[in-house]
Amino acid sequence: MAEAKEGELFTRSYQRSPTKLSDSIKARRRVAARFLASMSVDQLNKFPLIVKGELGAEYPYFNGWFHNGFWEKSDVSDFLSAITLWIRQAPNQLTVARDILEQEDLHYKMDDRGGIHFLVDAEFSSAVEAALSGLDRPEFTAARAALQEGLKALSPVKQSGKGLIRGVFEAVESSFLVVIGPNTANRLNKQSVDGCLKLILLDRYKEFPEAEDKVARVLETLNAWVREAHPYRHGAPFEQVHEAPIELALLSATSGMGFIRLFAGLR
Known part of the structure; x- marks a missing residue:
């Protein structure tokens, strides 16, 4: 398999992989909390549209965008790809996101442009x-x-x-x-x-x-x-x-x- 490009979305790098993906609800909640704290109101309103456009994923809406619902319930590959989309909007959060992946024992690594990859391979x-x-x-x-x-x-x-x-x-x-x-x-x-x-x-x-x-x-x-x-x-x-x-x-x-x-x- 060709080496994935830095900063690429996980779903585009590994979309054909049948691999069961490493997941953690604690990691999801931590990402959601940092995401909400780091984004402006305008960014929060635009982010669901970016997710839909880039990933084709559902983004829950209940009298407003339900960000926690997306981060906690989305498909794992969409969750990982959305982290990259978030880092593109808030590059200063790259180290935070990288630390969460490591501290919660998720078996991924993040490149310097926010792309997420398997620690070794699929x-x-x-x-x-x-x-x-x-x-x-x-x-x-x-x-x-x-x-x-x-x-x-x-x-x-x-x-x-x-x-x-x-x-x-x-x-x-x-x-x-x-x-x-x-x-x-x-x-x-x-x-x-x-x-x-x-x-x-x-x-x-x-x-x-x-x-x-x-x-x-x-x-x-x-x-x-x-x-x-x-x-x-x-x-x-x-x-x-x-x-x-x-x-x-x-x-x-x-x-x-x-x-x-x-x-x-x-x-």
Whole structure:
């Protein structure tokens, strides 16, 4: 996919993406509050017409333009594009809007012209949202928190491949421990994978042809991923800091989120 232009509307950069988009009602309310505080009466009256003209989106009207209703209820892609339209009217609010996206853990970045983009790309964002959706149950609270924390390492301001891998590993380990149950193991390693997870998978897939071979290959893949990711879990003396190249970190994180989806589906 061609790189999106700076300052472009989200709906025009990613309109064909089937990706489930990251959203937050708190972020929407914060944006609405800053929008209302930063715009003049004339700008507030013109903004709905700009939204309709640029996005073709509905803008509620009840004895006057219902701005809060638009910001809180609009489609996610329209919400993101409307932020860009707002920044075009109030460029001094760019830093405020950028901070809201980051502070509310929305998985986007804002360029210097107010355009909003995925932190990585649509495919990675799809994997992230699918993994988070699988962890949206009480027993996976710790795993979800760990994944969210790891994703913060993708922030353009403090990007860290090691931080991303560390958060994903913790999320995988936490969800793994939930699946194998209490009083079995207390960490994710080859011994616990082969000794605990193997039996669960064999029982689940026993009706499939060559189930043992299929399960063995999955376990081999998981153990290889654990070996690859494990060194980044630990600290090191300052002069030996082992930061992960971001391309390798994204590969590791994508694989890890696949295992999160597997474990979430086993519950």
